[in-house]
Amino acid sequence: MSGSALLLQFLNGLAGASSLFLIAAGLSLIFGVSRIVNFAHGSLFMLGMYVCVWLAPKVGYWASVPLAAMLVALCGALIEVGLLRRIYKAPELLQLLATFALVLVIKDFALWAWGPEDLLGPRAPGLTGAVPIAGRQFPQYDLFLIAIGPAFFVLLHLLLTRTRFGILVRAATEDREMASALGVNQRGLFTAVFALGAALAGIGGALAIPREPANLEIDLAVVSDAFVVVVVGGMGSIPGAFLAALLIAEIKAFCIGLGYSELTLVAEFIVMAVVLIARPWGLLGRPIAELRGRDQADFRLAATKPMLAMLAVLALVPIATSGYALVLLTDVLVFVIFAVSLHLLLGPAGMVSFGHAAYFGLGAYGAGLLVLRYEAPMELALLAAPLLALTGAAVFGWLCVRLSGIYLAMLTLALAQIVWSVVYQWDSVTGGSNGLVGIWPAEWLASRPAYYFLALVVCALSVGALWRIVGSPFGQALRACRDSPLRSEAIGINVRAQQWAAFAIAGTFAGVAGSLYAFSKGSISPETLSVPRSVDALVMVLLGGVQTLVGPVLGAALFTWLEDSVSREVAYWRAGIGAVILLLVLALPYGIGGLLRKWSSR
Amino acid sequence: MVLSVERLSKAYGGVQAVRDVSFSVAAGEMVAIIGPNGAGKTTCFNMLNGQLSPDSGDIRLGGSSIAGVPPHRIWRLGVGRTFQVTATFGSMSVRENVQTALRSFYRENFSFGRAAGARYVEEADALLERVGMRDQGERACAVLAYGDLKRVELAVALANRPRLLLMDEPTAGMAPEERGALMQLVVDLARRERLAVLFTEHDMSMVFGYASRVIVLHQGEVIAEGLPEAIRNDARVREVYLGDA
Numbered sequence A: 001m002s003g004s005a006l007l008l009q010f011l012n013g014l015a016g017a018s019s020l021f022l023i024a025a026g027l028s029l030i031f032g033v034s035r036i037v038n039f040a041h042g043s044l045f046m047l048g049m050y051v052c053v054w055l056a057p058k059v060g061y062w063a064s065v066p067l068a069a070m071l072v073a074l075c076g077a078l079i080e081v082g083l084l085r086r087i088y089k090a091p092e093l094l095q096l097l098a099t100f101a102l103v104l105v106i107k108d109f110a111l112w113a114w115g116p117e118d119l120l121g122p123r124a125p126g127l128t129g130a131v132p133i134a135g136r137q138f139p140q141y142d143l144f145l146i147a148i149g150p151a152f153f154v155l156l157h158l159l160l161t162r163t164r165f166g167i168l169v170r171a172a173t174e175d176r177e178m179a180s181a182l183g184v185n186q187r188g189l190f191t192a193v194f195a196l197g198a199a200l201a202g203i204g205g206a207l208a209i210p211r212e213p214a215n216l217e218i219d220l221a222v223v224s225d226a227f228v229v230v231v232v233g234g235m236g237s238i239p240g241a242f243l244a245a246l247l248i249a250e251i252k253a254f255c256i257g258l259g260y261s262e263l264t265l266v267a268e269f270i271v272m273a274v275v276l277i278a279r280p281w282g283l284l285g286r287p288i289a290e291l292r293g294r295d296q297a298d299f300r301l302a303a304t305k306p307m308l309a310m311l312a313v314l315a316l317v318p319i320a321t322s323g324y325a326l327v328l329l330t331d332v333l334v335f336v337i338f339a340v341s342l343h344l345l346l347g348p349a350g351m352v353s354f355g356h357a358a359y360f361g362l363g364a365y366g367a368g369l370l371v372l373r374y375e376a377p378m379e380l381a382l383l384a385a386p387l388l389a390l391t392g393a394a395v396f397g398w399l400c401v402r403l404s405g406i407y408l409a410m411l412t413l414a415l416a417q418i419v420w421s422v423v424y425q426w427d428s429v430t431g432g433s434n435g436l437v438g439i440w441p442a443e444w445l446a447s448r449p450a451y452y453f454l455a456l457v458v459c460a461l462s463v464g465a466l467w468r469i470v471g472s473p474f475g476q477a478l479r480a481c482r483d484s485p486l487r488s489e490a491i492g493i494n495v496r497a498q499q500w501a502a503f504a505i506a507g508t509f510a511g512v513a514g515s516l517y518a519f520s521k522g523s524i525s526p527e528t529l530s531v532p533r534s535v536d537a538l539v540m541v542l543l544g545g546v547q548t549l550v551g552p553v554l555g556a557a558l559f560t561w562l563e564d565s566v567s568r569e570v571a572y573w574r575a576g577i578g579a580v581i582l583l584l585v586l587a588l589p590y591g592i593g594g595l596l597r598k599w600s601s602r
Numbered sequence B: 001m002v003l004s005v006e007r008l009s010k011a012y013g014g015v016q017a018v019r020d021v022s023f024s025v026a027a028g029e030m031v032a033i034i035g036p037n038g039a040g041k042t043t044c045f046n047m048l049n050g051q052l053s054p055d056s057g058d059i060r061l062g063g064s065s066i067a068g069v070p071p072h073r074i075w076r077l078g079v080g081r082t083f084q085v086t087a088t089f090g091s092m093s094v095r096e097n098v099q100t101a102l103r104s105f106y107r108e109n110f111s112f113g114r115a116a117g118a119r120y121v122e123e124a125d126a127l128l129e130r131v132g133m134r135d136q137g138e139r140a141c142a143v144l145a146y147g148d149l150k151r152v153e154l155a156v157a158l159a160n161r162p163r164l165l166l167m168d169e170p171t172a173g174m175a176p177e178e179r180g181a182l183m184q185l186v187v188d189l190a191r192r193e194r195l196a197v198l199f200t201e202h203d204m205s206m207v208f209g210y211a212s213r214v215i216v217l218h219q220g221e222v223i224a225e226g227l228p229e230a231i232r233n234d235a236r237v238r239e240v241y242l243g244d245a
């Protein structure tokens, strides 16, 4: 690459960094004071884009930018007052889920308000030209973007160091007890910070409009990029966000510039891995206080007999029907395995994974690739595909167990997003966005009842195995690591090894579910391993209750049935699922299992 | 010597928490480390059991160096420990806490096939009996009084039949009349099983009543070491710690 090309790639990277910084800074600020990771931050960015496209024809592009920021800030304030305020003390997992519910609601709102098509916005008046740099044409607007990042960095810095508001924000970030002892009006402060963070996301979105159209897919893409930046830079650190945004954006720009755009994600992954191994709290971050303790002990519902009875009933279903009910039940069985595998991480291991679909998807794609590309017999593919999931989980898990709490959750999400992108982009192998078609079971398993029986057997074996694992010395040692890593290490338990093994086991069973899924559907697409799929699993587990393994079984059944009926009846079913999640978080934090427990202990 | 420490140092950022500390503990001996708040006692303990790696200096356990070895390995070499702020498994019962330590001792952390609950119940009860917690075996750790938690921790720390026991303020939070009983128990153990014990304590009657030797830390440095009686009368120690009353 010539010197001038290098320079241009460098400038491209700087322009990308500005936008990344705006969004990551907002996320980081909000986390700093409220300790909430706002999953919906990408959605606020998306709202900024749409509002800008919508207002620009009316008031002109430049006026629409601050207006978009204000509207999004208002929206942020409403979210804080209406929802987050109620869950500041809830476990992290519930907080993340609540903000994910907002992702769903905001997406459907945008769909309703602006339709499904990508909306092309105006170019920025006055900055439509290009300037010659090193003998090439470089867009004026990109130069403007390059200036925007540092400008906002300086503004934020001044705001945080020179104003009373900033001092309060820093006090709250660094020492919450101290801040409340100083008589800081916490409520007002939190609302203001959330509005500020939202405004930054809104500006980011509006400023992106001259470069790309507003679209409904941008929310998760943006938020997972922001997660990477914040994890690398250090949670709660604005300079960290700035540094990491530069680093990540430059890496992206150079990978694309060198013609290795496929390598972008791999490079990003490697950087993240290196940073996290060397500095687990990010480049400029500090260790955050340990997780909130768990407030409810695990319990094992005495459910062996009811479960066996249910198994017997399920075995008889094909006598009664071979219609759609059987298809739906097969789905249920697949997702029971998936949810129960995630439960191992969420429950006994106490590790929040926001990317469990990656292993489900690896199982599904492993099965598909084995039969389609290598013409393996279906039975072999069904058995071998989970090994791909195991490999993925072992590699990612190795990195993940170095972190805990919220960092872990964000890392799992970012890793899953990387797998998703690879599958989405690697047309020649994975079929890209079209996915793989024609993944059919062997002849003797092809009929609905036969496949249903297969699913039933695999499900029963999987749930039984996981039940056994949870109750085994391994499972109890895992629980010990969750309860007190300190004490566990001090009685000879290698906490990371224990958690790593749990990760690998959970991933393998998710892969079992995935490969079963692939053969039951006949075709798979990248959606199989998307973030929403991961969240589905989380909702299943929470709906049922984390504290007992029966929970996810019930939760998966209920959720699959609900989704099936809701998505066929209701146009905006995503928002519906979002509403269910919010209801769950606010009204039923211990899930159905918790209710059963309450009743049975009366 | 069971434990010998040579010129151990550790700094946190700018704070030199421990500086050039050397001492040793023999089998059957009860050694107390005392010193004002922030003297570096807990930091020393954290290096001894592997939670922190020292900046410099060496730690030898029965002759081989353990500086920088992770805690779970050091435990396997026979070092048990209790924490200043108790660390137990809150979602488990008292007995399950001890059973977990025992299963680890018998190398079952990666055993998948069997049910964990029924394993080593009797052995766990025997350990709880020793610390006077047997009748509370079924209770959830989360609901115990603080002094009782300290006892559970001691039972857990004894599960690997340690040759070195580290106790960070073992009697803090206990009623005065219970303290002596607990210390007597440890003294008996040390004698009978040739256990080397290193403990910190702010209650001077425990220190002078039960320690066979005392080490005084001040601002990370050893300022005195000797028999309890000598320490009690040491002018420097009286000045910085015991108060010139």
Ligand SMILES: Nc1ncnc2c1ncn2[C@@H]1O[C@H](COP(=O)(O)OP(=O)(O)OP(=O)(O)O)[C@@H](O)[C@H]1O
Pocket (backbone or CB within 6 Å): B012, B015, B016, B017, B035, B036, B037, B038, B039, B040, B041, B042, B043, B044, B084
């Ligand atoms: N994690 C840490 N980070 C920074 N400084 C620390 C940390 N832990 C301890 N220190 C500092 O190191 C010094 C020694 O602390 P340490 O906890 O070892 O004292 P101690 O003798 O156990 O005190 P106490 O009697 O209060 O338990 C103190 O100045 C303390 O503030």
Ligand SMILES: [Mg+2]
Pocket (backbone or CB within 6 Å): B041, B042, B043, B084, B168
């Ligand atoms: Mg201490």
